[in-house]
Amino acid sequence: MSALWSLVKRDLLIAAREGGATGTALGFYLIVIALMPLGLGPDLQLLSRIAPGVLWIGLLLAALLSLGRIFETDKEEGVLEILATGRVPLEFVVAAKAFAHWLSSCVPLAILSPLLGLLLNLELAAYPILLGTILIGSPAISFLGSIGAALTLRSRRGGLLIALLVLPLYIPTLIFGISAISAVVTPPGSLEASLLLLSAVTIASLVIGPIAAAAALRAQLG
Amino acid sequence: MQTLTQRLANPTRFMELSGRILPWLSGLAAVTLAYGLYLSFFVAPPDYQQGETVRIMFVHVPAAWLAMMGYMIIAVSSFGLLVFRHPLADVSAKSAAPIGAAFTLLALVTGSLWGKPMWGAYWVWDARLTSVLILFFLYIGLIALRSALEEDPALAGKLCAVLGLVGVVILPIIRFSVDWWNTLHQPASVLKVGGPAIHPSILIPLLVMALGFTLLFFAMHLKAMRNEILRRRVRSLTLAEVERASRLEARAAE
Numbered sequence: 001m002s003a004l005w006s007l008v009k010r011d012l013l014i015a016a017r018e019g020g021a022t023g024t025a026l027g028f029y030l031i032v033i034a035l036m037p038l039g040l041g042p043d044l045q046l047l048s049r050i051a052p053g054v055l056w057i058g059l060l061l062a063a064l065l066s067l068g069r070i071f072e073t074d075k076e077e078g079v080l081e082i083l084a085t086g087r088v089p090l091e092f093v094v095a096a097k098a099f100a101h102w103l104s105s106c107v108p109l110a111i112l113s114p115l116l117g118l119l120l121n122l123e124l125a126a127y128p129i130l131l132g133t134i135l136i137g138s139p140a141i142s143f144l145g146s147i148g149a150a151l152t153l154r155s156r157r158g159g160l161l162i163a164l165l166v167l168p169l170y171i172p173t174l175i176f177g178i179s180a181i182s183a184v185v186t187p188p189g190s191l192e193a194s195l196l197l198l199s200a201v202t203i204a205s206l207v208i209g210p211i212a213a214a215a216a217l218r219a220q221l222g
Numbered sequence: 223m224q225t226l227t228q229r230l231a232n233p234t235r236f237m238e239l240s241g242r243i244l245p246w247l248s249g250l251a252a253v254t255l256a257y258g259l260y261l262s263f264f265v266a267p268p269d270y271q272q273g274e275t276v277r278i279m280f281v282h283v284p285a286a287w288l289a290m291m292g293y294m295i296i297a298v299s300s301f302g303l304l305v306f307r308h309p310l311a312d313v314s315a316k317s318a319a320p321i322g323a324a325f326t327l328l329a330l331v332t333g334s335l336w337g338k339p340m341w342g343a344y345w346v347w348d349a350r351l352t353s354v355l356i357l358f359f360l361y362i363g364l365i366a367l368r369s370a371l372e373e374d375p376a377l378a379g380k381l382c383a384v385l386g387l388v389g390v391v392i393l394p395i396i397r398f399s400v401d402w403w404n405t406l407h408q409p410a411s412v413l414k415v416g417g418p419a420i421h422p423s424i425l426i427p428l429l430v431m432a433l434g435f436t437l438l439f440f441a442m443h444l445k446a447m448r449n450e451i452l453r454r455r456v457r458s459l460t461l462a463e464v465e466r467a468s469r470l471e472a473r474a475a476e
Contacts, residue, residue, distance in 0.1 A: 147384075165367060169388070216384045219380035
């Protein structure tokens with residue numbers, strides 16, 4: 001357990017000291033959201049209706065940017081080989097790294113999202129539930145994303161390929177995240193059911209992600 | 223006693239057996255499809271509500287079934303590769319992906335052609351359509367991942383197998399999540415509790431077409447597997463040739 005914590009701490013420290021990654025993702029998120037009113041026109045009613053969906057999609061894309069970094073630098077520096085031959089099972093290593101990615105990318109994005117909601121005239125009632133669904137749902141982004149990061153480790157077109165492989169896997173998270181928010185904003189609809197399903201998707205991804213990503217890493221290191 | 227799958231692990235034996243089966247399979251597929259097309263164009267009555275457009279269904283429904291079957295073949299092959307290291311599993315998974323993607327696309331295109339007169343739009347964001355579209359994305363992802371790792375086919379096979387199995391886990395989740403999200407497509411009417419809800423005059427052509435499509439799928443899959451095995455032989459022969467030439471060159475230089 002302490003080995004896992006030190007792995008998480010190490011990844012967070014690298015993310016903080018290297019700088020850039022989190023800031024870039026936040027900047028990207030801000031710009032994507034700012035482009036929306038420019039593309040759709042400044043109709044505040046329209047914006048407030050589509051705000052939850054736009055915020056969620058922007059968050060998915062922004063978090064996607066940093067997925068490649070989960071394993072890339074460790075692969076280049078040979079750290080990944082050491083971790084793979086170490087005593088901690090590779091599945092747990094992947095889980096720790098995905099968790100660190102969630103803390104360093106998804107949580108800042110989640111905290112930024114209510115501020116961006118202001119730009120899109122999101123209804124006041126929706127703010128807590130927006131933040132809540134993102135925090136519940138976004139671990140799936142990191143854990144399913146680790147599969148894509150592991151699969152594309154060797155390919156030269158990694159960045160584009162990750163999006164193609166991983167975005168279809170995010171669909172359940174997106175759908176249940178949105179349906180939870182719309183249950184609050186436009187009353188008919190069950191908030192509890194959506195939240196439970198969203199949690200179920202996240203919990204399933206906590207299992208599938210590390211197992212699949214570790215299998216993919218083993219194939220490439222072995 | 224060896225099982226059939228174990229016996230087929232020898233590519234030479236597979237080539238021999240598939241070479242003998244393939245002409246029969248292709249012929250049978252052609253005959254069944256011809257009969258099915260005759261039934262669906264000339265024998266099946268037009269629907270009282272949908273008119274002649276109901277005939278699109280004879281292509282659409284079998285294509286959609288095969289789109290899913292294609293993914294099941296990939297999933298089973300991926301499992302066979304990762305767990306049993308069956309030498310033909312990767313060949314099977316690789317050859318099934320483009321064929322399955324083609325059937326998925328066929329189902330999407332015929333569905334949208336049918337949707338225009340019936341629903342008034344080529345595309346609606348309905349649960350069934352969306353999940354088939356995502357199935358298509360998964361196929362595209364598999365093909366793209368394989369083509370990105372062209373220089374190392376063995377690694378590409380393993381990674382595609384991982385992705386294929388992840389896809390099979392996530393597919394039912396996607397399927398049900400979009401089901402709860404929005405729906406317009408009619409529910410299953412052939413395979414359901416209490417027997418089919420389609421009149422035999424339409425059901426029989428549909429089943430003949432489904433059989434024909436399935437035979438066609440397997441004929442194409444077998445042919446693609448044979449091609450892939452030959453391609454790998456050519457590759458290893460070329461590599462051996464290059465190695466021999468470079469060894470001769472080195473000896474000449476001494």
